[in-house]
Amino acid sequence: xxxxxxxxxxxxxxxxxxxxxxxxxxxxxxxxxxxxxxxxxxxxxxxxxxxxxxxxxxxxxxxxxxxxxxxxxxxxxxxxxxxxxxxxxxxxxxxxxxxxxxxxxxxxxxxxxxxxxxxxxxxxxxxxxxxxxxxxxxxx
Numbered sequence: 001x002x003x004x005x006x007x008x009x010x011x012x013x014x015x016x017x018x019x020x021x022x023x024x025x026x027x028x029x030x031x032x033x034x035x036x037x038x039x040x041x042x043x044x045x046x047x048x049x050x051x052x053x054x055x056x057x058x059x060x061x062x063x064x065x066x067x068x069x070x071x072x073x074x075x076x077x078x079x080x081x082x083x084x085x086x087x088x089x090x091x092x093x094x095x096x097x098x099x100x101x102x103x104x105x106x107x108x109x110x111x112x113x114x115x116x117x118x119x120x121x122x123x124x125x126x127x128x129x130x131x132x133x134x135x136x137x138x139x140x
Contacts, residue, residue, distance in 0.1 A: 055111060059129030062101050062109040066094055067136060070124060075138035080119035087117045087124075101128070 016024075069089050070078060079088040087094040093104055096115035100107045118125040124136040 055113075055129065058109050058111050059131050062112055062115075063126070063128045063131055063134060065108055066101075066126060066128070067134065069094070070126075070136050070138075075122070075140055078119075078124065078138060080117050080124065082118055085116050087126075 066087065070087075073089045077088075077090045080086070081088070085096060093102075094108075094115075094117075095102055096112060099111050099113065101109045101112045101115055113129050114127060116125075116127040122138045124138065126134045126136065128134075
């Protein structure tokens with residue numbers, strides 16, 4: 001499109017002005033920034049969920065291993081040292097050392113936050129990690 005200006009001079013109006021280019025650049029930058037933020041948030045959320053799943057898996061595995069050992073043992077060989085949270089089965093100690101659940105000196109599971117064990121008569125009350133308390137009954 002041509003436009004006559006002043007004394008019959010023709011100017012060409014094709015193309016973009018500097019303001020239009022800057023506005024488009026700002027919009028594209030904003031869109032890229034939002035997409036990057038969403039990607040970063042999604043990555044953090046995924047990593048957080050993976051860590052939580054791993055912790056829950058460790059807790060369940062530890063609970064399964066300890067309850068299996070209790071169930072397979074002769075009830076007369078199951079002993080609980082309440083004040084130290086030590087479980088003895090056939091003179092083999094299960095206890096929490098830092099965040100590692102140990103069987104004697106061997107590490108069974110790492111990243112365990114809690115291990116409490118109590119005996120009340122023929123009941124063993126067991127808590128591992130964030131799992132709810134498990135009640136096991138010893139039978140002769």
